[in-house]
Amino acid sequence: MAEVYTHLIAYLFKDEQREQSFELTDAVLPAHVAALHLLQLHFGDGENSLIMPTADSAPDEIMQQALLLGISDIRSQPAAPV
Template sequence: MRNYTIEYLFNGESRTHQLALQQSKLSIHDAAMHLLELHFGDAENSLIMPTADSTAEEILEQAGLVGITQIDVKDAGAD
């Protein structure tokens, strides 16, 4: 497992989220998808979530529309 720290702004407020994943690299758009799920995954309006075939640009655009911006992924290494 690799540990990742995601630093980002949520509605202009600085936030940090940590993930432990099997994958060896976490892209910005994958991090954005995790953050969308974190903040809106249980929302009644599923239209907030990008579709399965969304491009990286579309995922980042959707994240920005709901207030998730300036995403930075830091690889904290393996367990």
Template structure:
């Protein structure tokens, strides 16, 4: 397993969250999807989440619309 620290802004405020995944790389658009799930996964309005067939650019655009910006993936092997 690998730990990935995500550094990002949520509504302009710096945030940091650590996820643990088996995958060797975590592209920024996948990180954005995980952050969307973290912050909005329990929301009653499922329209916040991108469509299942959304492109990486569409995922990042959706994240930006709801306040998730400047997403950076920091790999921490573990």
């Protein structure tokens, strides 16, 4: 079984400071992957699926979409094994 890591993400959502943790199998979490998880968290329901980045979106496109939807200043703390 793959090792699982807890990633703590600090970010701004519509200019409000927030934190979220994700348990993932990757030890390193690039900013665009964190942004994708945050987009899914905030906008992943069926009504908003059209604003989600596509599977083949480039990292900079994901970051731009997050910024347009009010997610910015994404910072990830080093992962800790679960």
